[in-house]
Amino acid sequence: MEHNLTTAEKIHGSIGISAPTIAVIIALGISGMLDPYLAYVASLWVIYGLLGMSLDLVWGRGGVLSLGQTAFYGLGGYFGSVVAINFSELTGNSLIWALPTGAACGALSAAVIGYLIFYARTGPLQTTILTYTFTILLWTLSQSFKITIGEAKIGGDNGMANIPGMILDFGEDATTLEPNAMFATVVVISAVIYFAVRLLMSGPFGRVVDCIRIDGEKTELLGYDIRKYQLQNFMIAGAIAGIAGALFAAWSNYLNPSIFSVQEALMVPIYVLVGGAGTLSGAFIGSVLIGGLSFWLGGGAISGQTTLILGLVLIVLVIFLKNGILGALNSLWLRFLPDRNRAVHSIKPVTIDASVVENILADAEVAAGPPKSLETKNATKAFGGVIPVNDVSLKFEPGIPHSVIGPNGAGKSSFLKVCVGMYPPDSGDVLLGGENVSHSPIFQCVAKGLGVKNQKPQVFGELSIFENLWTAAFSMTRDKNKANQIADQILTMLGMHEQGNVEASALSHGQQQWLDIGMVLCLTPRTILFDEPAAGMTNEETRELSHLVRILAKKTTVLVVEHDMEFVRTLDGMVTVLHQGAFFAKGDIVKLRADDRVLDIYLGRRAHVQSI
Amino acid sequence: MDYFATVLISSLSSASILLIATLGLAVVFGLMGVINLAHGEFIMMGAYSALTATQLGIPFILAIPVAVLVTMVFGALVEIIIIRRLYGRLFDTMLATWGLSLALYQGAVLIFGSVSPGIGMPQINFNVGDYTLAAYPIFMILVAAVMLAGIYALLTRTVYGMKARAAIQVPDMARAIGIDSARTNTLTFAIGCGLAGFAGAILLPIVPATPSMGFAFVIKAFLTVVIAGPVTLAGSALAAIGVGTGASVVASFMTSVAGDLFFFILTVVLLRLYPLGVSAKWRIKL
Numbered sequence: 001m002e003h004n005l006t007t008a009e010k011i012h013g014s015i016g017i018s019a020p021t022i023a024v025i026i027a028l029g030i031s032g033m034l035d036p037y038l039a040y041v042a043s044l045w046v047i048y049g050l051l052g053m054s055l056d057l058v059w060g061r062g063g064v065l066s067l068g069q070t071a072f073y074g075l076g077g078y079f080g081s082v083v084a085i086n087f088s089e090l091t092g093n094s095l096i097w098a099l100p101t102g103a104a105c106g107a108l109s110a111a112v113i114g115y116l117i118f119y120a121r122t123g124p125l126q127t128t129i130l131t132y133t134f135t136i137l138l139w140t141l142s143q144s145f146k147i148t149i150g151e152a153k154i155g156g157d158n159g160m161a162n163i164p165g166m167i168l169d170f171g172e173d174a175t176t177l178e179p180n181a182m183f184a185t186v187v188v189i190s191a192v193i194y195f196a197v198r199l200l201m202s203g204p205f206g207r208v209v210d211c212i213r214i215d216g217e218k219t220e221l222l223g224y225d226i227r228k229y230q231l232q233n234f235m236i237a238g239a240i241a242g243i244a245g246a247l248f249a250a251w252s253n254y255l256n257p258s259i260f261s262v263q264e265a266l267m268v269p270i271y272v273l274v275g276g277a278g279t280l281s282g283a284f285i286g287s288v289l290i291g292g293l294s295f296w297l298g299g300g301a302i303s304g305q306t307t308l309i310l311g312l313v314l315i316v317l318v319i320f321l322k323n324g325i326l327g328a329l330n331s332l333w334l335r336f337l338p339d340r341n342r343a344v345h346s347i348k349p350v351t352i353d354a355s356v357v358e359n360i361l362a363d364a365e366v367a368a369g370p371p372k373s374l375e376t377k378n379a380t381k382a383f384g385g386v387i388p389v390n391d392v393s394l395k396f397e398p399g400i401p402h403s404v405i406g407p408n409g410a411g412k413s414s415f416l417k418v419c420v421g422m423y424p425p426d427s428g429d430v431l432l433g434g435e436n437v438s439h440s441p442i443f444q445c446v447a448k449g450l451g452v453k454n455q456k457p458q459v460f461g462e463l464s465i466f467e468n469l470w471t472a473a474f475s476m477t478r479d480k481n482k483a484n485q486i487a488d489q490i491l492t493m494l495g496m497h498e499q500g501n502v503e504a505s506a507l508s509h510g511q512q513q514w515l516d517i518g519m520v521l522c523l524t525p526r527t528i529l530f531d532e533p534a535a536g537m538t539n540e541e542t543r544e545l546s547h548l549v550r551i552l553a554k555k556t557t558v559l560v561v562e563h564d565m566e567f568v569r570t571l572d573g574m575v576t577v578l579h580q581g582a583f584f585a586k587g588d589i590v591k592l593r594a595d596d597r598v599l600d601i602y603l604g605r606r607a608h609v610q611s612i
Numbered sequence: 613m614d615y616f617a618t619v620l621i622s623s624l625s626s627a628s629i630l631l632i633a634t635l636g637l638a639v640v641f642g643l644m645g646v647i648n649l650a651h652g653e654f655i656m657m658g659a660y661s662a663l664t665a666t667q668l669g670i671p672f673i674l675a676i677p678v679a680v681l682v683t684m685v686f687g688a689l690v691e692i693i694i695i696r697r698l699y700g701r702l703f704d705t706m707l708a709t710w711g712l713s714l715a716l717y718q719g720a721v722l723i724f725g726s727v728s729p730g731i732g733m734p735q736i737n738f739n740v741g742d743y744t745l746a747a748y749p750i751f752m753i754l755v756a757a758v759m760l761a762g763i764y765a766l767l768t769r770t771v772y773g774m775k776a777r778a779a780i781q782v783p784d785m786a787r788a789i790g791i792d793s794a795r796t797n798t799l800t801f802a803i804g805c806g807l808a809g810f811a812g813a814i815l816l817p818i819v820p821a822t823p824s825m826g827f828a829f830v831i832k833a834f835l836t837v838v839i840a841g842p843v844t845l846a847g848s849a850l851a852a853i854g855v856g857t858g859a860s861v862v863a864s865f866m867t868s869v870a871g872d873l874f875f876f877i878l879t880v881v882l883l884r885l886y887p888l889g890v891s892a893k894w895r896i897k898l
Binding site for chain 1: 703718834887895
C-alpha cells in the first residue's frame with residue numbers, strides 16, 4: 001500500500017535509513033583525522049548509544065520500561081571479558097571472543113528475567129520494579145563476589161583488570177587498535193547492529209511488537225502469543241546490551257561493580273529521552289550529544305555534581321521533552337508534508353456485497369477448514385459473591401445467526417469472555433468444534449478458529465488501516481503475500497481501498513467498528529463472536545451489519561451479544577435469553593417477544609421474576 | 613532452642629523494620645497508583661533530619677516529629693512540582709522520581725559527606741536463655757504494629773481518609789461530589805513521604821544515616837509492595853512479615869546479600885503464582 005505517496009513523503013519514510021547511513025559515512029570519514037583523545041572518548045559515546053538503543057527496543061517499541069539494561073550490559077562485559085582474557089592470546093583477535101560471549105550472556109540473563117516477567121503476565125509496574133531491583137541486587141552482589149576463572153580474576157570491589165583491548169588482527173603479533181581505529185570499529189559494529197535491528201523492527205516482528213505496545217489484549221485476540229514476542233524482543237535487547245558491555249570492557253581494559261550502579265543505569269533512559277523514544281537511532285543522538293556537551297564543557301568542572309545534575313535533567317526531560325529531539329524534528333517536518341489522513345473524509349459508507357463476502361468465506365473455508373460449533377457445558381464463573389455465568393450449557397451451530405440477549409447485568413459479556421478464554425471458567429467446559437478450550441489462553445482459541453470483536457472498537461490507532469488488517473491476516477497465514485491479498489480484499493469490502501494509508505485513529509467511532517470487524521474477518525475465523533457490534537453505528541450501518549452477519553452465519557458459527565432488539569430482530573436467527581448469569585429462554589424473536597416472562601425481566605416486573 | 617527463639621525474634625524484628633520502611637511507599641502506591649522510586653531517599657532525608665536535630669541539642673524523641681515534618685513538606689513540594697504533571701503516566705512518574713532519587717543521594721553526599729556519625733542505641737537489653745538481645749530493635753515490632761493501626765485509622769476514620777479512598781476508587785465521581793482530588797493527592801504523597809521520614813528517624817539508632825542508605829532499603833521495600841499487590845496495606849504487612857522474616861533468617865545464617873537474593877527469588881516465585889500480587893483477589897480494600 002505504498003501508492004499515492006509524494007516524493008517528500010517517501011524521503012520522510014526512509015529517513016531512518018538514509019540519515020544514519022550518512023552519519024556512519026561521516027563518522028568513518030573523520031575517524032582518521034580526529035584527535036586521538038577525542039576518538040577515544042567518542043568511542044564510549046557510541047557504546048553508550050548502543051546500550052541506549054537496547055532500552056529503546058524494550059521501552060520505546062515494546063512499551064515496557066526496563067531499568068535493568070545495565071545489568072545485562074554489566075554481565076555481558078564481565079563474562080565477555082573473562083572469555084577474552086583466557087582465549088584472546090590464542091587467536092590475537094579479542095572481539096571474536098568478547099562480543100559473542102557478551103551477546104549470549106546478555107540474551108540469556110534477559111531470557112531468565114524476561115521469562116519470569118512476561119510468562120507470569122505481571123503488570124508494567126512490576127516489570128520496572130523487578131528489573132530495577134535486579135540491577136541493584138547485582139550491584140551489591142558483585143561488590144563481594146570474588147572468583148578466578150583461568151587467567152581472569154574477578155576481585156569484588158577491586159574489579160577485574162587486564163582485559164584485552166580491541167584487537168582485530170589474528171596471530172601472535174596482533175596489536176591493540178589505536179584510538180582512531182577503535183572509534184571506526186565501534187562505529188561499524190554499532191551500525192551493523194542498528195541496521196539489523198531496524199530491518200527486523202520494520203518487518204512483521206516489529207509490527208507485532210508495536211501492536212503489543214499499543215494494545216496487548218487486542219494483539220492476543222488476533223492470535224499472537226504476545227509473551228513470546230515480548231520475551232524475544234527483551235532477549236534481543238539483552239544481547240545488544242551485552243555486546244555494548246563487552247565493547248565497554250575492551251575500551252576501558254577494566255571493570256568494577258560500578259557498572260551495575262544506579263548512577264550508571266540512570267544514563268540509559270536519559271539518552272533515549274533526549275534522542276526520542278521509539279526511534280532506535282535516537283539513543284545514539286542522545287549519547288553523542290550529552291557526551292559531546294560534557295566533553296566541551298570539560299568534564300572536570302562538574303564531575304562532583306554530575307549525578308545531581310543528571311538526576312534533575314531526567315526530571316526535566318520527562319516533564320517537558322516527551323518525544324526527544326527526533327520526535328520534535330519529526331512533528332516539525334510533518335507540518336510541511338501533506339496530511340497523511342487527508343483521504344479519510346472521502347470514505348464511503350460501507351455497503352456489503354453478498355457475492356464478495358461469499359467469495360471471501362469460500363477462500364477462508366479452503367484455508368481454514370469447515371466452520372466449528374461452539375458449545376458450553378455447565379460453564380460457571382464467579383467473582384466473589386457475584387456469579388455472572390451460572391451453569392450455562394448452550395450450543396451454537398453454523399447456519400443461522402445466534403444472538404444472546406438479556407437485561408443489564410444478565411452476564412452476556414461475561415459469557416462471551418468465558419467462551420474466548422479471557423475468563424477461564426471456574427467449572428464446566430467450553431468446546432470449540434468439539435475440542436475442549438476451557439483453559440486455553442486467548443491466542444490459542446483464536447488460532448483454533450475463534451474470532452472475537454469486543455464491545456469497544458479495538459484498533460491500533462498509530463498504524464494505518466491497511467496495516468491493521470494486514471497484522472490480523474498475517475497472524476493466520478504467516479505469509480506476507482497472502483496477508484497482503486486478504487487484507488486487500490477486506491479493505492475493498494469496507495470501502496476504504498483509497499484510504500489504506502490513513503491512520504486508524506483518524507477514523508470515526510463507527511468506522512473503527514467496521515475496521516475492527518474487518519480485522520476479525522481477516523483471521524478467517526470458523527466461529528465469530530460479536531459483542532454489541534452495532535453500538536455507535538448509524539441506522540444505515542446497522543442495516544449493512546445485519547446483512548453481513550446473516551451472510552457470515554451461512555458459512556460460519558456466528559454469535560452476537562446485543563442490546564439493540566431491533567437489530568436482533570433483523571438477524572432473524574436463534575435467540576437465547578440470559579438472566580442473572582443463567583440460561584432463561586430460547587427461541588426466535590417473535591416467540592420470545594410474546595413470552596410474558598421475558599418481558600417481565602426486561603421491564604423489571606416482579607411477579608414472574610420472583611417465581612424463577 | 614533458645615538460639616532458634618532469638619533468631620526468630622530478631623528476624624521478626626527485621627521484618628518489622630522492613631514494614632516500617634515500606635509503609636509510606638505502600639500508602640502512596642495504594643492511594644495514588646504511583647511508585648515513588650525516591651522513597652529510599654526520603655527515608656535517608658528523615659534520618660539526616662533527625663540526626664541534625666539531635667546534633668542541635670533536640671532530644672531524639674522530639675527529633676522524630678521534626679523529621680516527619682521536613683519530609684512531609686518536601687514531599688508536598690515534590691508532588692506539586694513534579695508528580696502532578698505526570699498523572700496517568702506510570703513510567704514517566706517512575707523515571708522522574710528515579711531522577712529525584714539520585715539527585716537527593718548526590719545532594720546528601722555533597723552536604724553531609726559519605727560517612728556520618730550514628731547515634732547511640734538505647735542500651736536496654738534482655739535475655740532469652742543464654743542470649744542477650746537489644747531491646748530497641750525488638751521495640752520496632754511494636755512500632756510497626758502501631759504504625760499499621762494508625763494508618764488504618766487514618767484512612768478509615770478521618771474525612772481525609774475517606775476522600776483519599778474515594779479519589780482512588782472512582783476519581784470522576786469523587787470530583788463530581790466536590791472532592792479536590794489534587795489536594796487530596798498532595799496530602800497523600802506528603803503523608804507517604806512523612807512515613808518514610810518517620811522510618812528514617814525511628815530507625816536511626818539501628819541504621820546510621822548515610823547518603824546511600826536508601827538503596828539498601830529499596831530492594832526489599834519495592835519487592836514487598838510488588839508482592840502485596842492492590843490491597844497495599846494488609847498485603848504489605850503480610851509480605852513484609854512472611855517474606856521479610858524468611859529473608860532475615862537466611863541473612864542471619866548467611867550474608868545480607870544472600871537475604872536480598874532470597875527475597876528477590878521468592879518474589880519472582882510468588883509473582884509466578886500471583887502475577888498481580890498476593891492480594892489481587894482479596895475482597896478487602898485496604
